[in-house]
Amino acid sequence: MSAAINVTTHVFHPASAPDYIPLPQMRQLQLTRLQAVVRRAWDHVALFRERMAARGLKPEDIRSLEDVHLLPFTVKTDLRDTYPFGLFASPMQEVVRLHASSGTTGKPIVVAYTKEDVEVWTSAIVRCFAACGVTRGDVVQNAYGYGLFTGGLGAHYGAEALGATVIPISGGNTDRQIMVMRDFGVTAICCTPSYFIHLVERAGELGVDVRSLPLRVGIFGAEPWTNSMRKHMEAAAGIRAQDIYGLSEIIGPGVAIECECQDGLHILEDHFYPEVIDTETGEPVPDGTEGELVLTTLSKRAMPMIRYRTRDITSLVTESCPCGRTLRRMRRIGRRSDDMIIIRGVNVFPSQVEAALLAIEGTVPHYQIILTREKGLDVMEVRVEVTPGMFSDKIGAIEDLNRKIVHVLDQTLGIRVAVRLVEPHGIERSEGKAKRVIDRRNLEQ
């Protein structure tokens, strides 16, 4: 590869080879895999077969990549409605891993992996990390949460397969994170961007200047972030800050990654076929036009997702990237088409807050969610208008109620929230749809 077309400063990693497949071959590979995954879903997933039948479609009707537009969409509620295992295409004997993420009604959505799926996932993360310049010899601090959340284990397997040294520290315990970062000579870190900002600030308080440490790259995902946050993190920590994209329903992290050009995220489209559609009509929009990202898993076995509507708003970039990858890019996710909010990597729907308040009071009082960022960390405050039923002339009784709401929200959402009781009409009424969420986190690009 000549220097003229290869601006990369990274050592080429062999695992990155699929990133450079010439377009004709890539399209052929995608079509072959699309036909196979449609067949697999048809054979094993009743909901998909019913929807195909309703459209008079059979797997053999998919003759070209354009035919993907004929296929029915899959939406998040499909996962909820078929909870827990209704969309599995593999018998449990072949499923080696289950993960889960929060759904809209408190019930999680469950995702499954066969051994082959875990291998695909791992290879996807390897390619993502390699694109960020991480390689053998790097010491990777994996501060994504381990557990049902896909982030922790996904990043772990990938970093390990890459040959890097993985520190499976998981999230939380910031002071220990800083000690480990310094003492273990960490060179790469994975976590949510807001947590990283918090970590750097805390390090400063402890007298540790992150810029003086060997840390050189951060791979940040699981929540939307912006270029101004990138500039801030890169300057404050002396690193390159790279955006990684993924979602549990598709596989977890590893769906798309920024290369060294930091100008959009390359979608690993040999495994995840992207479309961008008009949110209202469901019709595809021209490349470069904003719309909702729709993904089809081309290789997944345990849980194929056909035309999954991510609700993430982006646009596809088809111009070639100076890095030489042929993978199409998508613009960074700035917003979503539904009311889901992502706080510290956790998905939260206002309807969950509503359900929790209903469970406590029997009615839904006026409420509002205020999101702010304090010391780099997302803070969620729920303001609740006091109703006659909630009010008492005794301070203790009101404080008990406040604690109870905090506790129930804690249990439902899985994150710590602050609750503030306000006077009736203390929350501004808007015409029409209530404004449930005020986001003051400055997520502008």
Add this chain to the structure above:
Amino acid sequence: MKIHQLSLFLENKPGRLIEPCRLLAGAGIDMRTLTLADTAQFGILRMIVSDWERARAMLKEAGFVVNTVEVVAVEVPDRPGGLAEVLEPFQGTDINIEYMYAFPTGTVDRAVLIFRFDKPDAAIAVLQQAGINVLEGVQAYNRIRE
């Protein structure tokens, strides 16, 4: 024997207290006595007013969360030991005082205590048995005004 106290939920921020006061002033309702309980985030304005039913209706109409509870008014001599004498008869009972407040009356040597008991009826019986002057509703309002 019990009198009605209105309680209002107020956010603990500048300008909140004046609104209910203005409202009652405009209606010619006299706030005979009041106390403000506060936390960092909110406060509870507890008050005894001249016409509690009208005041409650007006405050509700204006969008306030109003709670009405029955409290007990007791008249005591305004001298050292006055309060202790009232509390003494409750020793050994399981009656709890949720909160209380006190204020002098117009007459030099008397004070009125307002008690929020968890068991107001039992408490009144205890007080009366001890010979303590529990004020009737109208009497209490007037005494507070003196």
